[in-house]
Amino acid sequence: MTKVLLAEDDPAISDPLARALRREGYEVDVCTDGEAALEQALLQPDLLVLDLGLPKIDGLEVCRRLRQEGSTVPVLVLTARADEVDTVVGLDAGADDYVTKPFRLAELLARTRALLRRGVVEPPAPEALVRIDNEGRRVFLRGQEVQLTGKEFELLKVLVANDGKVVSREKLMRDVWDSAWYGSTKTLDMHISVLRRKLGDDAAHPSYITTIRGVGFRFDAPEE
Structure with missing residues (x-):
């Protein structure tokens, strides 16, 4: 170190x-x-x-x-x-x-x-607690693989790519579902709810996805 x-x-x-x-x-x-x-x-x-x-x-x-x-x-x-x-x-x-x-x-x-x-000395790269393997389409949380559906994977990928930033509902619907999408975002809410559970949305492991009312969602990378 x-x-x-x-x-x-x-x-x-x-x-x-x-x-x-x-x-x-x-x-x-x-x-x-x-x-x-x-x-x-x-x-x-x-x-x-x-x-x-x-x-x-x-x-x-x-x-x-x-x-x-x-x-x-x-x-x-x-x-x-x-x-x-x-x-x-x-x-x-x-x-x-x-x-x-x-x-x-x-x-x-x-x-x-x-x-x-x-001095050709680089700081060690901190281990990512949420790691996305794009080629294998796999997600790991604290070293353990999390089983996600295709849409859940795409949804998490967009959120993680914008770590710490609010992603609007409209952008998520366009990027994950349909570039020409318009209308209800109920399906998005359902997928977010399931994704939260799979990432450990409980007292011991609070959700990493925050709802920003009236705007969209924000992913905050977990810390040790």
């Missing part, structure tokens, strides 16, 4: 950031001072996310010592000091990229992925 070392002494930043990185599929270790950061970074994680304002040894010195020791670990610097001089000094010390605080989580994750790609 791709390992990210997060060196940040402020739990208000490190806790949510560590959770976000783990959701991306990375193994995350957190340290809260420069001495620990240097020691763990020398063990060659796949990426070091490094706050400049660490106690004991600051982030710039951690970065310099890493490079002096010959470490090639990619370093993404977090800094609250946005002026150009500190940015240049940080990169000259051996950092590969930087993000200024406060930062947008999406931007930081994008830069993380970019640095890992540069």
Whole structure:
């Protein structure tokens, strides 16, 4: 598993950031001072996310010592000091990229992925809990095959292809039943009801298909 070392002494930043990185599929270790950061970074994680304002040894010195020791670990610097001089000094010390605080989580994750790609290290692909085999026309839920009819398969395929987005009743009828369809959608409601049961619509496994009243349906991919 791709390992990210997060060196940040402020739990208000490190806790949510560590959770976000783990959701991306990375193994995350957190340290809260420069001495620990240097020691763990020398063990060659796949990426070091490094706050400049660490106690004991600051982030710039951690970065310099890493490079002096010959470490090639990619370093993404977090800094609250946005002026150009500190940015240049940080990169000259051996950092590969930087993000200024406060930062947008999406931007930081994008830069993380970019640095890992540069080092030819990709995050592991999370296992899909609903998997559709289009060629075999088979559906698997948490590794177990779910027996679906032809229409149920086509219906689920359209919903999964639009994961997280509302698909209108009209689109579902056109795509699954007839491109020239018009009229009642009662048959759609019946198929959705059966599909929900087959996907485990009960207290232990709530439905992954949500009805958006007056519009259509939304599929939300299950999570562990």
